[in-house]
Amino acid sequence: xxxxxxxxxxxxxxxxxxxxxxxxxxxxxxxxxxxxxxxxxxxxxxxxxxxxxxxxxxxxxxxxxxxxxxxxxxxxxxxxxxxxxxxxxxxxxxxxxxxxxxxxxxxxxxxxxxxxxxxxxxxxxxxxxxxxxxxxxxxxxxxxxxxxxxxxxxxxxxxxxxxxxxxxxxxxxxxxxxxxxxxxxxxxxxxxxxxxxxxxxxxxxxxxx
Ligand code: URA
Numbered sequence: 001x002x003x004x005x006x007x008x009x010x011x012x013x014x015x016x017x018x019x020x021x022x023x024x025x026x027x028x029x030x031x032x033x034x035x036x037x038x039x040x041x042x043x044x045x046x047x048x049x050x051x052x053x054x055x056x057x058x059x060x061x062x063x064x065x066x067x068x069x070x071x072x073x074x075x076x077x078x079x080x081x082x083x084x085x086x087x088x089x090x091x092x093x094x095x096x097x098x099x100x101x102x103x104x105x106x107x108x109x110x111x112x113x114x115x116x117x118x119x120x121x122x123x124x125x126x127x128x129x130x131x132x133x134x135x136x137x138x139x140x141x142x143x144x145x146x147x148x149x150x151x152x153x154x155x156x157x158x159x160x161x162x163x164x165x166x167x168x169x170x171x172x173x174x175x176x177x178x179x180x181x182x183x184x185x186x187x188x189x190x191x192x193x194x195x196x197x198x199x200x201x202x203x204x205x206x207x208x209x
Pocket of ligand 1: 080133135192193194195197198199200201202
């Protein structure tokens with residue numbers, strides 16, 4: 001069973017409160033999501049392996065550590081996932097970015113791919129799938145399926161807010177994918193919104209509502 005890490009750092013929780021607030025402007029919402037993404041990138045990379053190197057300080061040689069050449073990939077799910085990409089790239093500037101676009105078929109209610117563009121060496125990379133609102137888990141599961149179909153195996157999922165239902169769905173479908181969230185909320189309502197949540201993340205990021 002995969003693990004769920006709740007990034008409960010006070011700075012993340014403080015900013016998340018303003019992200020949730022319906023009176024927060026589009027500009028502030030976007031900036032706060034960007035900042036939380038940077039802070040979450042710090043948490044998600046906590047276990048990244050280091051290797052020893054020697055450097056010459058002005059005083060003497062020192063044995064130090066650097067991150068051992070990891071190849072990372074960020075995979076935002078369109079469109080709300082885009083809002084977290086730049087914040088993560090601030091800490092992981094060498095990561096490549098792939099995009100997965102999905103829509104829900106109105107008849108089957110199943111997610112359908114409409115756009116997939118991935119780094120050519122995607123299967124060699126450690127991937128972070130970005131889905132700010134893990135609601136039913138349908139989109140996250142479909143995006144992870146897209147990656148696994150292309151032989152990707154090292155996948156983490158990063159969300160701002162998750163519902164218990166969404167977490168269960170991802171854990172059942174993808175028990176190898178750890179989930180990083182800033183908060184686990186109460187439940188999904190009959191319209192598919194996370195409660196209390198923050199509303200529609202895409203609309204609030206792009207000012208389309
Ligand atoms: N997507 C959102 O943007 N918000 C929700 O509450 C659920 C899904």
